[in-house]
Amino acid sequence: MADAHVILCGDTSAMVIARIALDEAEILTLATDPDLRRQGLARTVLQSCEDRLRARHVQSVFLEVAADNMAAQALYKGFGYSLVGERPNYYRRNDGTAVAALVLRKALVVI
């Protein structure tokens, strides 16, 4: 977190961490406290994160999401992220099964 290219938005209720590389950024993690879900907290922190990325002149945001993570996919779809790639067998579950990662991208409109 001491890296100036890494930003954290949110708090212990919900948070997102992103890393900036020139005019691109990658969302490294996004999570809401399990007791506080479906209250709009992820939407709020993701919006805040995108606003900060725009202020840093980021034009594209990338992220990876598990192919079976329908909650996160719905969130990202609502934000305008679209599918640009897939990494087969990317996540390894505790039961030994593997799940693909979907690579999503969003172009940030700089106002």
Ligand SMILES: CC(C)(COP(=O)(O)OP(=O)(O)OC[C@H]1O[C@@H](n2cnc3c(N)ncnc32)[C@H](O)[C@@H]1OP(=O)(O)O)[C@@H](O)C(=O)NCCC(=O)NCCS
């Ligand atoms: C995905 C996650 C961050 C969503 O957090 P949240 O604070 O509950 O999300 P919000 O309340 O802001 O929901 C925003 C939108 O996301 C979608 N969404 C969130 N949870 C959903 C669910 N369980 N099922 C379907 N859609 C869901 C909906 O479109 C929702 O809008 P709506 O409530 O108007 O329908 C949360 O479920 C989580 O922490 N999951 C575990 C970690 C994770 O999967 N992180 C993403 C890694 S890529």
